[in-house]
Amino acid sequence: MPINLRIPGPVPLPQEVREALAQDMIDHRGPEFASLFGEVTEGLKYVFQTKHDVLILTASGTGGLEAAIVNLLSPGEKALVVINGFFGERWFEIARAFGVEAIPLRFPWGLGAEPEDVRKALIKAGDCKALLITHNETSTGITNDLEAITKAAYSIENPPLILVDAVSSLGAIDLRPDEWGCDVVVTASQKALMAPPGLSIISVSPRAWEAYEKAKLPRFYWDFRKAKEYALRNQTPFTPALSVLFGLRKSLKLIREEGLAVVFDRHRAVAEFTRQGVKSLGLSLFPDEKWASNTVTAVRIPPAFRTDEIIERLREGYGIVIAGGQGALKGKIIRIAHIGRVTAEEMAQVIAALKELLPCSRS
């Protein structure tokens, strides 16, 4: 049975990427690596739409978030954390774990953050060193309006550093670090970048580098400066996840060939197709549709059905792998992801299977 992997990352790998993964090891201090690293970095800057530095760390996306905190902040400094889902909560937890005075700004799960509320909260908190925000919340299936939020943040005196968790958006949903003033944007290799997990990728603005100079949290493995110094000679300070780089070189090439604008449009179209399909079954979206994400669709499941059963039946009977709810949403929603090279046909298969499994869902 062919597998239709529809979780919000890792995403199915294009055949060309899989083939690249099978390449044998090379010297990570040699000329072949330098050319690989240079090519990947250039491709990443294209997808990041940035002229900022782009650093590559061997870690999951969460490692990249931790790296952002320990490189730019000091214990006791204030950070406003926009929270409207599981990953906003994670930003908050990481900041707190390192002694940052994290101030939560919570919005109901399923809604996007209101820029004006962010502005007010920044002013009320006073002297916030950073604003931590999740661009796309896979836990609730929403995308925050990052452009409007950054604008609101920059409208105050002494605007905070803007640190963005873009793990599930970058390369699928428009994000412009330079234009919008995002100081750090963190993503990972296994989502829209269509490579296996293992690398976290981080853009760092000049303003972030200034903050780096003053930040006092201890760091070694995550050290941005070390990463930048090595990147200047197309190396990494520590042995990187080479196979993932092999895959990433190929997937970045695919993205470039398709063109970023086309990739964004494709994600928008397949997301819209999915939402229409879900609604055609009489099911409702979990989030307010105004904020609905183009990478993952969260669907309310009527209390008459068990989400774990739906998930298991889709997997066992159809080879369709989707995700359930996290935290408070466990048992209440299912999440169907459409990140990467996904087609309307693949989404139609999911809708058709759901239709068979939930015959009464219209009732």
Next chain:
Amino acid sequence: MPINLRIPGPVPLPQEVREALAQDMIDHRGPEFASLFGEVTEGLKYVFQTKHDVLILTASGTGGLEAAIVNLLSPGEKALVVINGFFGERWFEIARAFGVEAIPLRFPWGLGAEPEDVRKALIKAGDCKALLITHNETSTGITNDLEAITKAAYSIENPPLILVDAVSSLGAIDLRPDEWGCDVVVTASQKALMAPPGLSIISVSPRAWEAYEKAKLPRFYWDFRKAKEYALRNQTPFTPALSVLFGLRKSLKLIREEGLAVVFDRHRAVAEFTRQGVKSLGLSLFPDEKWASNTVTAVRIPPAFRTDEIIERLREGYGIVIAGGQGALKGKIIRIAHIGRVTAEEMAQVIAALKELLPCSRS
């Protein structure tokens, strides 16, 4: 030209491992992953020769070393660091970066650490919370006598925690965490484990877990408890480097089929073959042969030759990739690694090429 990759990691991948890498992604929260994770963990315990917990983090080996520090120590606590090479210095730097009072115990590069000196230094320093040691120093081509050193450390009152960097030894050179009382043993996927880089693997003793409870350094991504809690249900807290796990499952199977004792013997034999070959050219080993490593051979290069030229000519003319010296040894030595499934024929090729390149080396 076929490549003979003879750097001390990443090492060439067995064909079966490369094939496993090309597998498509799976749900890291699903049943297929649970079975993968369980199988890999069991295989790792075999290679680690341990009943301690074995944790898997997505990071390079250095990430694993940092994890050991931040999980077990507190700022201001003393740690004695055995340093007789580049990686001993790295242990020292990591400990210092996190505010540990790191006390260096340096031995000349090329020699192993003297257990009696370690014992005396521990007593002199007094109240050392930890002893940090590098089992095998690829920078100088020596293996420390870890068994004797742990014995010396345990002979004092209130013996320290023993934290071992075994990145370039574990799975190639005998190491018995339980028998010798190594509280944390850190390795990485790309050395004797014959998978691509991307995973750091760490054994944690009951004594280390006690220390964890009291350790005050901040941690999130590296948190051992989180890793253990997830491992109990065959998951990881954060999306792991899946492809590397696919490869590791296969390579661990190969090691198990061959048998660990045979693998150790094979490394010993191929190392001995390499040392004899080097000496037959009139070249001398960098380290005192008493301490010579079975995973990497460091060779003094007479001042008449340029190491960077030798390295480049081997690569360009023979497809042989070796490493130069690090730090103070740059330009003075070359390093030829023999980790993993390496054959005497492959080492003979290196010796033969060196013979052609260094015609006067006997003079």
